[in-house]
Amino acid sequence: MHESFLTYRGFLFLKVAGAVGLLALALYMGHAPMEAPNGGTWLGYGLGTVSALLIFWLAWFGVRKRRYGGVKPLRGWLSAHVYLGSALLVLGTLHTGFQFGWNVHTLAYGLMLLVIASGIFGTVAYTRLPRLVTENRRRQTLEAMVAEISSLDREARQAAMSLDDTVNARVAEASERLQLGGSLWRILSGREPACRTAACVSYLEGLASKGSLGPEEGAILSTLVRLLYRKRELLQRARLDLRYQALLDIWLHIHIPATVLLIVALIVHVVAVFFFW
Numbered sequence: 001m002h003e004s005f006l007t008y009r010g011f012l013f014l015k016v017a018g019a020v021g022l023l024a025l026a027l028y029m030g031h032a033p034m035e036a037p038n039g040g041t042w043l044g045y046g047l048g049t050v051s052a053l054l055i056f057w058l059a060w061f062g063v064r065k066r067r068y069g070g071v072k073p074l075r076g077w078l079s080a081h082v083y084l085g086s087a088l089l090v091l092g093t094l095h096t097g098f099q100f101g102w103n104v105h106t107l108a109y110g111l112m113l114l115v116i117a118s119g120i121f122g123t124v125a126y127t128r129l130p131r132l133v134t135e136n137r138r139r140q141t142l143e144a145m146v147a148e149i150s151s152l153d154r155e156a157r158q159a160a161m162s163l164d165d166t167v168n169a170r171v172a173e174a175s176e177r178l179q180l181g182g183s184l185w186r187i188l189s190g191r192e193p194a195c196r197t198a199a200c201v202s203y204l205e206g207l208a209s210k211g212s213l214g215p216e217e218g219a220i221l222s223t224l225v226r227l228l229y230r231k232r233e234l235l236q237r238a239r240l241d242l243r244y245q246a247l248l249d250i251w252l253h254i255h256i257p258a259t260v261l262l263i264v265a266l267i268v269h270v271v272a273v274f275f276f277w
Ligand code: HEM
Pocket: 038, 039, 040, 044, 045, 047, 048, 049, 050, 051, 052, 055, 092, 095, 096, 099, 100, 101, 103, 105, 106, 107, 108, 109, 112, 266, 269, 270, 273, 277
């Protein structure tokens, strides 16, 4: 669905957004108000009104999206959303006339920046990650990876039984807990520094390099190492998969609440300027 929203109809909305931004910039440059440029001049009011309408329209996308129940692709809408949303950066900024301070007006502006920045993050995620997800999965779902990991665990424990107690204990330790997921930061990092499977692999590699085992035990050890290599690789891919899923999702947890706060702050801003200015 998100594949070509950026190029939708030959970049139609990029062109529209670019034209709107340039027009606003030209008006701003040619604007010579009596006082310093600010939100209260005719151009300030104009840009403020257009920005506010744009914000309400952009927020409407959340409602619109759900109406279609995700069945009909909203490529055109998303394309317009992304480009016109970015044009807001120019319109909103010029509206303020660069008059920032510690007040609700600048709070609204800051929230607008947060929504735009998270939106840009999401756009990059939507365009880059799906390919990486597919490559990393290699036609295997996360569930299939986990299922294969547990069957490898069973095989490894079985194989370890013919070896000494320390090996058994290390292999059992590696298979006892599936070290996937955890805290948000752990998931986002896509790594597990204390991975017991990786530690077990290093231990077994050390043992194999000593060459102190007989031919039969040596063969079992190399089978064991092979099983755990595969398990380590699957774990790495599963962690990467979780990382990608989290990145595809996390920005919306900023984009949506910040939109709600932005609308509240915007209403307060407009009411404040009308009543107190
Ligand atoms: C209907 C829409 C809007 C109206 C009528 C409006 C009105 C105004 C007015 C009259 C001022 C001038 C205040 C002054 O003289 O210092 C102003 C300033 C400002 N506006 Fe708006 N505005 C609107 C939308 C927005 C939007 C969408 C944002 C950003 C999200 C925004 C952010 C600001 C900021 C940061 C200032 C500068 C405040 C300051 O001087 O300290 N406004 N606005």
